[in-house]
Amino acid sequence: MRLAPTLLSAALAAGLAGLSGATAAAATPVHFTSAHGTFTGYAPGAHAVTYRTDLVPGGAQAHVFGTSARATGTTTALVVTGLLPNHQYGAHAHANACGPTGDDAGPHFQHTPDPVKPSVDPAYANPRNEIWLDFTTDRFGTGHAKSTVDWKFGSRRAHSVVIHETHTHTDPGHAGTAGARLACLDVAF
DSSP, X not given: OTHHHHHHXXXXXXXXXXXHHHHHHTTOOOEEEEEEEEOBSOOTTOSEEESOTTTSOTTOEEEEEEEEETTTEEEEEEEEESSOTTOEEEEEEEXXXXXXXXXXXXXXXXXXXXXXXXXXXXXXXXXXXXXXXXXXXXXXXXXXXXXXXXXXXXXXXXXXEXXXXXXXXXXXXXXXXXXXXXXXXXXXX
């Protein structure tokens, strides 16, 4: 049954690669990104860090695939394995790379930045202005999510995907929050 995550990863990557045909026809440059890592405790140079091994065990893995183009916007897919079974997690693209603590990843990347920090206004903290990748793992601890937004990255880019404790809230005053930062994967969006 361990072949399923690999097949799912390949299928998501092929689906994202299929987007390039449509954009190539429109003569629009397409930016592809992919990142993968096995979560470990923080050490200098680590690119996949777990901060809560009770919810993201060492050895769990994450894969991120993405495309960004003016004609199609930005599509990002996340596949995770080795997490707790049947658990709801939140995940988002964050402004900074991973570091010794979850806070080092900075705030969620927002296409249109909220002038108020922290951002909990649903006008800014929403899945159209941010990349939200909430997922629920199956009985094997495997999960996946996909986000499509109608914008592409410009000179400002996200630098990581952070896995959070719960699915993302949408109500005013709590919009965009998803509990503790459990793990982080560096992604060169």
